[in-house]
Amino acid sequence: MIEGQVFPSVPAGTVTGNRGLVVEEPLLFEQGSVAGSGVDLPEPRDVPDGLGGFRRTTPIGLPGLSEPQVVRHYTRLSQKNYSIDAGFYPLGSCTMKYNPRLNEKLARLSGLGDLHPFQPISTVQGALEMMHSLAVWLMELTGMAGVAMSPAAGAHGELCGIMAIRAAQEAKGNPRKIILVPESAHGTNPASASLCGYSVVAIPATSEGRVDIAALKEKLSDEVAGIMLTNPNTCGLFERDVREIADLVHAAGAFFYMDGANFNALIGRVKVADLGVDAMHINLHKTFSTPHGGGGPGAGPTVLSPALVAFAPLPFVRKTKDAFELVETRAQAGEAAHPFGRMKGFHGQFGVMLRALAYAMSLGKDGLRQTSGDAVLNANYLLARLKDVLTAPFDGPCMHEALFDDGFLKDTGVTTLDFAKALIDEGYHPMTMYFPLVVHGALLMEPTESESKQTLDVFIDTVRGLAAKALAGDADFFHAAPRLTPRRRLDETLAARKPVLRWRPDVAD
Amino acid sequence: MRYLPLSADDRAEMLDAIGAASVEDLFCDIPADVRASGVFDLPDHQGEMAVEQAFSALAQKSLSPACAPTFLGAGAYRHHIPAAVDALIQRGEFLTSYTPYQPEISQGTLQALFEFQTQVCLLTGMEVANASMYDAATACAEAALMAARVTRRKAVLISGGVHPHYIDVIRTQLAFTGIACDRLAPDPLGIEDLLGRVSPDLACVVVQTPGFFGGLSDFSALAAQCHANGVLLVVAVAEPVSLGALKPPGEMGADIVVVDGSSLGMPLSFGGPGVGLFAVREKYVRNMPGRLVGQTVDVDGRRGWVLTLSTREQHIRREKATSNICTNSGLCALAFSIHVALLGDTGLAKLAEVNHAAAVALSRKLAAVKGVKIVGPAFFNEFAVMLPKPAAEVVEALAAKGILGGVPVSRFYPSFPELENLMLVAATETNSDADMDALVAALKEVLQ
Structure with missing residues (x-):
């Protein structure tokens, strides 16, 4: 078969290069003049200028387009995208499931979607209750002792988990030097370990596609801080020996980080705490159906075992007898808590958490x-x-x-x-x-x-x-x-x- | 259950094709004794209406800024979002697509991100921008790490005018890397001496304008001092609307610019998700973290876009990557970009003027209240006021009167008694004269 014989060659078919519903669209910057705008604003109040010498002296260089021009531009761009709404997306390790529209509606409710992060705590009790409710779901579904809600994505959750492990090892007197990572791991695993000052040692897989226990035993030492294990692993297989792995790791004084990217296979089936896990991130944009949005935003809450929970980062929600508190500083955290720091501005991916809770409650x-x-x-x-x-x-x-x-x-x-x-x-x-x-x-x-x-x-x-x-x-x-x-x-x-x-x-x- | 298409018959047929007796058998690799069947202390599924009612009840337990005069800032600013922005980002082709790894069927997202990168360059006065980061705080941390890579130095200096959350995230992320982090004391008056502290040991100096306390700065002299010492200058901007009126950091000589984009296109959403803008000088592009979209051609010679320079990234470089970041904040970047596209040059400039004038008007009204003092030098749309009593108390008392009057600095700096009476106040295009008068009247009562 010669190219173009059976299928019409493009762009030769039309004068414009367009193909029916798929229309060529120039860049924003190739349309419009600087003078226009798609927003009608009020006139500034008549007050003395306070900007003085800090003023911009050059134009920004943005084109000015009317609202219909902008709407058409992005509508045409959207028509050049594949999406889960439009078709099957069998993208392994990405969990491209349906994104319920109810969740979008709820994220936009006044009193939730429009709250300012620094309103007085007495005026955001519903928001804190929402975060607390999702935390309860995640802890119960995993059997874990606590959850750090602020990580913004899966890789950010990995970083949170490894930082908690590092903080816990330091508290024991020696941060140690090595994180073990199976060779089948996502690239984010070694990159996250490296950001925490650890060197990465790879563990080979067996011919069955699972962690080689003999090799693991060989690599474990008192310089190993922890292991990062994806389970089910990236071959789509459950690590049958997971509890033996956990026992070996714990016996060496190390912690077990389980990459929860594939939690959709386990949800409602097994509590990962029963597998000996010390930390695991949960991709809300995978297992909990929040939209991928062409590459984010996501969220990666990280559940923690009793050994690590005291090191969870700020901020976190605390339920008291008759209200919810937002713990934002070490002073507020109290003496029992040793937060390793702060991972993100404000209070985490609130809008993503909200969608995830709506999904959990729906199912x-x-x-x-x-x-x-x-x-x-x-x-x-x-x-x-x-x-x-x-x-x-x-x-x-x-x-x-x-x-x-x-x-x-x-x-x-x-x-x-x-x-x-x-x-x-x-x-x-x-x-x-x-x-x-x-x-x-x-x-x-x-x-x-x-x-x-x-x-x-x-x-x-x-x-x-x-x-x-x-x-x-x-x-x-x-x-x-x-x-x-x-x-x-x-x-x-x-x-x-x-x-x-x-x-x-x-x-x- | 409305999200699950398989019927009982489907499941039976499929198990037959697989040769398994039950779905449970497919989970046989999980040790039987840990398979927790039905031991979750959680409710069962609910219909759409029931879930919606539960969330409506939650929404009513908070005070919406839509129902209260609101003057809150501290890094998050309430702006009007044109209706077209939300309508467009809710198109399923944008909302429900994955990261654009398959460029032939992702040209929509890729072209939009290429336009976003260009807008960020124009706004900041920089040469190259990436396709976005999680938020400004994490982007600041990435900037510090990048500066350490570029300079091969192990020390970072942070101005006391930087948002305390940005400072905390930088410190947290550097804590285990061996890079020392020196942060100056909170600086409401804008009088700290950064110039005198620039030394050849530093990888970068991190500053912010408008500063956390509202003050404006021109960092041109600092940039020159930094460059003379081989130090990179990182400039953070918490309020992108300010770039419509203020000299952009690129013109001051910044090497890396980080902006919190969430003022434009995104609802406040209790602070997240947002989007971090990240722009650098061209010579540093290969040390940059995050996704980049580049222009190219297809086999028919037509212009198109792809993710590029991915040899910097974790899926290729693993532990040697420039960052562990995989996801960016694509949909928020799109919302930002659409809002900026709607505003255009004249719209953004005017929006900035409206914001500045609102803040000037408010500052004059507040300055007339007995016991209230406006602190610090020139500001954009936010400024600090010194009150005659603790700001946290004042803010709670105002909230009790249905007014979200400001952010107490003590919320961030509880161990600085000299900041206890300091409150940040912001004004935007959303604030009416009546709002401002209500705040002034309530403040007079509270301070009596």
């Missing part, structure tokens, strides 16, 4: 248990119905995501990337590719509980069809994909070699 303990059941069922269904055409490196059952390697593409001339790009033309967001690093050319699929059997069946047929096409020797079809998207494959080498990171008048088309 309840029964619904959350059903959620992990359906998420794991969907992943195993994909695994079962695809493992005869794709290659699965590890035996099932898997947890919430199914891992394949690129063995099935051997000698076809098609790579994992090509295969994924062909899926885009079929109307899907690709699975996670080339991660985890422990298998070759990984394809990691996480369907979540949000997908119907019908959606999965059509997807399975699509993947099987593409696999057959690859095996039939139609490599050119894959190399040319995607063909039907607003842009086709982009030159990332050019972007990195000659960075153009902002618009300037002289580099515009």
